[in-house]
Amino acid sequence: MTTGIRQKSGARIGGQLGRRIDKWVEKRLPPVEEATLSHRAIFVLPTRWGVGFLMLAGLILLTGINYQNSMILAVGFFLISIFVVNILIAYRNMSGLVIRFHRAASCFSDELAGFEFLVSASEHGAATVQLGWTPDSYVTLDLDQNGQRRAVIEYRCRKRGWLTPGRMLITSTYPMGLIRAWSWQDLNAKALVYPRPATQPQFKWSASLAEGEGKGDSHIVGQEDFAGLRTYVPGEPLTRIAWKKYAQQGELYSKEFSQPELDPDWIDFDAYQGMETELRLSTLCAQILELEQKGTPYGLRMPGWACGPGSGLEHRNKCLTALAKYPDHV
Amino acid sequence: MFKRSFDESPALDTRALVWMVFSLAAAAGAHWNHVPVWLLGFACVSVFWRTRVYQGKWPAPSTWVKGGVMVVTSVAYVFSTQAQFTVETAVGFFVLAYALKLLELNQRRDAFLFSFMTLFLLCLGFLFTQSLFVSLYIFIAMGLSFVALMAVNQSLKSRSIGATFKGVYGSMAVAAPLLIVMYLFFPRFGPLWAMPLKSSTAFTGLDETMSPGDVANLAQSGERAFRIVFNGPRPAYRDLYWRALILDRYDGTSWKRSFSQTNRDRQGAVRPGARTQTEQWDYEVLLEPHNREWGFALDDAKVARGAPFSTPDQLVRFMRDVKSPEWYRVINQAEEYRESAQSFARFSSLPQGSNPRTAEWAKQLRETTPDAGTFIKTVLTRFNQEPYAYTLSPPLLTSPNRIDEFFFDTRRGFCEHYASTMAFILRAANIPSRVLAGYQGGEWNEQGGFLVVHQYDAHAWVEAWLPERGWVRVDPTAAVAPQRVESGIRDAVAEEGTFLQNTPLSLARYNHIGVFAWATNNLEYMNYMWQKWVVNYDQEKQSSFFKRWFGDSDMKTMLMILAGVSMMVFLVLSLLTLKAEWRRNKGDPMVRLYRSLLNRMNKKGLLLDAGLTPGQALALAIKKWPRQRKLLRQIFSEFEQNLYADDAGGSPDRVRRLKRDIKQLALNP
Numbered sequence: 001m002t003t004g005i006r007q008k009s010g011a012r013i014g015g016q017l018g019r020r021i022d023k024w025v026e027k028r029l030p031p032v033e034e035a036t037l038s039h040r041a042i043f044v045l046p047t048r049w050g051v052g053f054l055m056l057a058g059l060i061l062l063t064g065i066n067y068q069n070s071m072i073l074a075v076g077f078f079l080i081s082i083f084v085v086n087i088l089i090a091y092r093n094m095s096g097l098v099i100r101f102h103r104a105a106s107c108f109s110d111e112l113a114g115f116e117f118l119v120s121a122s123e124h125g126a127a128t129v130q131l132g133w134t135p136d137s138y139v140t141l142d143l144d145q146n147g148q149r150r151a152v153i154e155y156r157c158r159k160r161g162w163l164t165p166g167r168m169l170i171t172s173t174y175p176m177g178l179i180r181a182w183s184w185q186d187l188n189a190k191a192l193v194y195p196r197p198a199t200q201p202q203f204k205w206s207a208s209l210a211e212g213e214g215k216g217d218s219h220i221v222g223q224e225d226f227a228g229l230r231t232y233v234p235g236e237p238l239t240r241i242a243w244k245k246y247a248q249q250g251e252l253y254s255k256e257f258s259q260p261e262l263d264p265d266w267i268d269f270d271a272y273q274g275m276e277t278e279l280r281l282s283t284l285c286a287q288i289l290e291l292e293q294k295g296t297p298y299g300l301r302m303p304g305w306a307c308g309p310g311s312g313l314e315h316r317n318k319c320l321t322a323l324a325k326y327p328d329h330v
Numbered sequence: 331m332f333k334r335s336f337d338e339s340p341a342l343d344t345r346a347l348v349w350m351v352f353s354l355a356a357a358a359g360a361h362w363n364h365v366p367v368w369l370l371g372f373a374c375v376s377v378f379w380r381t382r383v384y385q386g387k388w389p390a391p392s393t394w395v396k397g398g399v400m401v402v403t404s405v406a407y408v409f410s411t412q413a414q415f416t417v418e419t420a421v422g423f424f425v426l427a428y429a430l431k432l433l434e435l436n437q438r439r440d441a442f443l444f445s446f447m448t449l450f451l452l453c454l455g456f457l458f459t460q461s462l463f464v465s466l467y468i469f470i471a472m473g474l475s476f477v478a479l480m481a482v483n484q485s486l487k488s489r490s491i492g493a494t495f496k497g498v499y500g501s502m503a504v505a506a507p508l509l510i511v512m513y514l515f516f517p518r519f520g521p522l523w524a525m526p527l528k529s530s531t532a533f534t535g536l537d538e539t540m541s542p543g544d545v546a547n548l549a550q551s552g553e554r555a556f557r558i559v560f561n562g563p564r565p566a567y568r569d570l571y572w573r574a575l576i577l578d579r580y581d582g583t584s585w586k587r588s589f590s591q592t593n594r595d596r597q598g599a600v601r602p603g604a605r606t607q608t609e610q611w612d613y614e615v616l617l618e619p620h621n622r623e624w625g626f627a628l629d630d631a632k633v634a635r636g637a638p639f640s641t642p643d644q645l646v647r648f649m650r651d652v653k654s655p656e657w658y659r660v661i662n663q664a665e666e667y668r669e670s671a672q673s674f675a676r677f678s679s680l681p682q683g684s685n686p687r688t689a690e691w692a693k694q695l696r697e698t699t700p701d702a703g704t705f706i707k708t709v710l711t712r713f714n715q716e717p718y719a720y721t722l723s724p725p726l727l728t729s730p731n732r733i734d735e736f737f738f739d740t741r742r743g744f745c746e747h748y749a750s751t752m753a754f755i756l757r758a759a760n761i762p763s764r765v766l767a768g769y770q771g772g773e774w775n776e777q778g779g780f781l782v783v784h785q786y787d788a789h790a791w792v793e794a795w796l797p798e799r800g801w802v803r804v805d806p807t808a809a810v811a812p813q814r815v816e817s818g819i820r821d822a823v824a825e826e827g828t829f830l831q832n833t834p835l836s837l838a839r840y841n842h843i844g845v846f847a848w849a850t851n852n853l854e855y856m857n858y859m860w861q862k863w864v865v866n867y868d869q870e871k872q873s874s875f876f877k878r879w880f881g882d883s884d885m886k887t888m889l890m891i892l893a894g895v896s897m898m899v900f901l902v903l904s905l906l907t908l909k910a911e912w913r914r915n916k917g918d919p920m921v922r923l924y925r926s927l928l929n930r931m932n933k934k935g936l937l938l939d940a941g942l943t944p945g946q947a948l949a950l951a952i953k954k955w956p957r958q959r960k961l962l963r964q965i966f967s968e969f970e971q972n973l974y975a976d977d978a979g980g981s982p983d984r985v986r987r988l989k990r991d992i993k994q995l996a997l998n999p
Contacts, residue, residue: 038911049442056446060453066521068654070865071460071468075453077512078469081505082476084900088907089501095911122910128485140484175497176476177442177483 025167031186034100037170041183042094044087050178053083083178090179093172096122097129097143102150104191106317106324108285112154113163113191120148128174133165157193160281160324164190194320197289198282204271229253239295265291265298265309267319281323288323292316305330342441345486347384349478350444351377354432356471357448358425360455360464365422366410372403373429380432391433400430421454441482448475460655462860463853473498508899515892517885518869536624536767536788540577541584542746543727543736551785554618555769556626557858558781561612565628567771568815571791571803572626572783574768576643578676580757582684583732585750585765588676595647598639610662615646616861617656623648626768626783627660629803635659636870657866677762677795685733685754692758702761702796709755710809713748717741720811722828745814748806749790756804762795766803771818778855786819786829919985920972927965927992934997944970955997965991 029041046054057079064072102116121127121143132138132153139151155165168189171182229242232252242253267287272280284300291298292311299308300319307318322329358373382388391399407426411419428447435444452468452475476498480486486494556572576595577585587595611628625638625646633640636658638648646660680689699705724743729735733754736747749765756763770789772781791805808815814822820829820841840846867875876883880891928947936954948966952959968988 039908052442052446056449060450062522063453065519066523067457068521068868069456069460070654070867071456071465072453073516074509074513075449075456075468075472077516078472078505078509079449080512081508082502084508085501085505085903088504088903092907092910095907126489142489173483173485175483175485175501176479177485178479 025184029184029186031188033188034098035183035185035187037094037097037099037183037185039095041185042091042181043183044091044179044181046083047173047178047180050083050086050180053079053178057083086176086179089175090172090181093127093174094129094170094181094183097127097170098122099131099170099185099187101187101189104189106192106194106320107157108194109157109160109196111157113157113193114152114154115165115189115191117151117153117187117189118148119143119151121145127172129170129172131168131170133168155191157191160193160195160278160326162190162325163193164188192321192324194324195278195281195285197286198279199286201283201286203283203287203290204268229255265296266301267291267298268301269303270301277326281326285320285323288316288319302326302329342436342438342482343484344384346441346478346481346484347380347435349474349481350432350435350441351381353445353448353471353475353478354428356474357428357451360452360468360471361421361425364418364458365425366407368410369407369422369425369429373425373432376429376432380435390436396430396433399433403430417457421451421457424451424454438482442479445475445479445482448478460861460865462857465860469502473502476502504903508896508903511895511899512892513867514872514875515888515895517888517892518872519885520869536574536622536769538575538577539584539586540746540750540765540767540790542743542750543583543724543732553785554854555620555783555785555787556618557616557861558772558783559614559616559779560781561614563611564781565611567817568808569628570771570781571628571766571789571805572769572772573629573631573645573766574624574626575766576645576793577765577767580680580684580750580754582681582730585753590673590676594643595641595645597642612659612661614657614659616858616866617652617658619653619655621651621653623651625652625656625658628662630662631660632663633658634661655861655865657862657868657871674762674795677764678757678760680754680757685731685737687731687734688737688751688754689758691737692755696759702794705759705761706756706794706802706804709752710804710806713806713809718748718810720744720807720814720822721826722823723826745790745807748810749792752792752804752806756792756794763804764793766791766793770805770815773818775851775854775858777851778858780858782854782858789814919982920969920988923985923988923992924969924973931997944973958995958997961991961995965995 029035035041057076060072060079061076063069064074064076098120100118102118104113104115107113117131119129119131119141126145126147127143128141129143130138130140131151133155137154139153141149141151143149153168155163157163167184167186169182169184171180173180229245230253232241232254240254242255245251245253267284269280269284272283275283288298288300295311297309297311299306299310300322302322305322307322308315354373354377358370362370379388379391383390403426404423407423411422424447428444428451431440431444431447435441449472452471455464455468473495477486477494480494480498489497575587576591577587578591579586579588610630612634613628615626617625625633625648627633627640627644627646629644631640631644631646633646637656638646638658641647646658648656695708696705699708719742721742722744724747725740727735727740733751736743737751753763753765767788767790769783769787770791771787772783774781789807791803791807793801794804796802805815811822813824823829841850873883876888876891880887883891924944931947931951931954936950942950944966948962951962951966955962965988968984968991972984
């Protein structure tokens, strides 16, 4: 699933036991809007280096006993004590951390969605934590006392629609890497994923148009069919501004084009009859993006829903949202 | 299904490398005086090399280069240690492996391993000494390697160095109580198996053979041999003869122990009974490890407590070589004992035709003075009156008849020369005699009330058998240089200036300067307390400690007590850790009350989110329980007023009233 190099580390439990743990965590830590980490939510286990550290302490104790050396024994005890203190520090580092999902920007399928989280440390101390869903997306945060930080975690979108990455890992091996403290939290993070724009789209236009003239050239002709100038209305695409005029007079004018007889700016879901649904949505998406780029006003017709005509980022997002949510777009 | 793996980046950053190098310096520094110097030089080279590689100035060494360096240095090391297999060489080899490991320190994995090696190397420093200052050094250096571990774990990013050190040494302080509990309560027992590695260095100024004339300069050391605390009166300084070895066999050049003496040294004599009238001194000895079986005591010693035993010759012996500080208590009990005829043969024999001039001289003198006591006095007078000199740098004795050469020609020497000559003369005159090796004198630490005996106090003297008095101590050195036994070797060679001449760094050398004397005295005192109370906490002390507090305890009880007390300490530490969380959860009473109300409603089936405002929650609650509308409104409006007020919390009175209202609330479907 992920492209990052997988290391054999930590607790990777599969199968029956894994499902059991999943269920137990699901029950113990239900999804919340804002998580404050406390003893209910924090788990602590030694890392493999922690186990190694204890083995080192054991070796030192053996040396101390066999050489009847008090201070070597003391070092062995000291390492064990340090290990215990590390457990407490690791816990303290995580305890009181407050995490909430802030927002996520929408993205196209197969891109990386950025999820924004707000993380703040408790009043009693600073913290160093990592959070994320997959190892290659882990974000490391160093929090000051009472400080709030924004963490943007990227997640690869696979499918159009609502993306809910689910339970995320908040973890830390602070301070010495001997102990891992972690928590699993489902913060109801979600992002809307637009369909992936088709790479080599075959555009079709409204049925009425397709019957009359040839394929979709007419609107380009129509655009070039210059009719005159009128005062610029904010919100109109910048490509329509008569820049020469602006240079001469210092005022903004829009170029007015004669409206073609047929309505070429309607992007129609029904125009792609017989196409596989995802490909159809991808093609529509590509169409919207192209028109948006050209600055042509356009509208989108979906079954039982229509939007437009218009242009601009807001309009575009509205149309793309409808594509993303299809068939629940109404 | 969510992801349950914790993956870590394998890379190592600069900061980690820098701290690794620091901790390497600290750990190698702990062994500077027992590994070959070139090994430390090699460690420096490997630090330099690794730094250049890190800077990208030099290419990373290939496997072949690393392997080559490893083989070359290992072979060089084996040659430089003459392939001996001792603790020192093993530690040296560990240092070598450690320096080599730095060259291939590329990943987190290596760095963790390296840090563990650092910790182990540091703790091996205690094999050589456990003094207060070395202990402090080692524990502080361990803090440094903890900082290095933090750097490896990338925990230093946002923290200043000062804060990091404060954190590390702070957590070491927190670990201290747990350490103390384990140190006190962990049951002590003997070695589980014999360690194959023995230390090669004998930390003693004494030797089992004495061949005067072999060396032109007596090697001296300012190291401490043992300390003594007297319970009750102290003997005079000139009576502080600490006996360790009886050398009874002379082979023409050196004095050694005969087999019968060696066997006798292994026999235990009975422990002393009730205190008797003749008992003079009662003292405790705190012995530094010296890798021999010997203990030290005054004449007529009987070991009263501790690991060693007394031999029939009133020497103190251990069952094993002394590898860690030992404590024992001795009382003096004069006792009549007999020597068998066989023993006298052993104490009277001399090799045939050895040192003819001296032998002849002795025989002639014995003929004129038949009384043994007078004979001894006459010989001592000769040493005192004739131009004999006490010196630490005597001429070498090269002739086959060394005693002749010394006694008649060179006349310059130290205790060994005089003791050897005296014993020879007595035997030649048919008076049984033996050479005693041990220490004489010591240095009083008035603050601690104890006597410190150093290696440079090593001494040799003679015991002669007088039928009516038994063994009598005869010290010819005292006749030559009375200061040696009256006030110590420092004064005896003050004119010559040879005291500790080989060790200019020894603090003891400057003890005639007031400040130095004061400082060494105080350091010695602190060190003594450390050894006495901390390092020397052994099986015996532990069992008396348990007896005092818990009654008689066997291993099982001790382990249970250890577990119990450790758990208690851990519990206290955990509660301290949880305190912040507890306080936060407790929070303000109004908030708690509100939360508990929401919880109760949640249980009754109304799913309220914590993020909702009281207004929103109220609307939902009214929808669910329309009958309780009035009461709900009243409660929620009260909450709304108090929860967001500046003086949040409200008066206890209001909280109480609200509680009562909530009680009345019947949340039945």
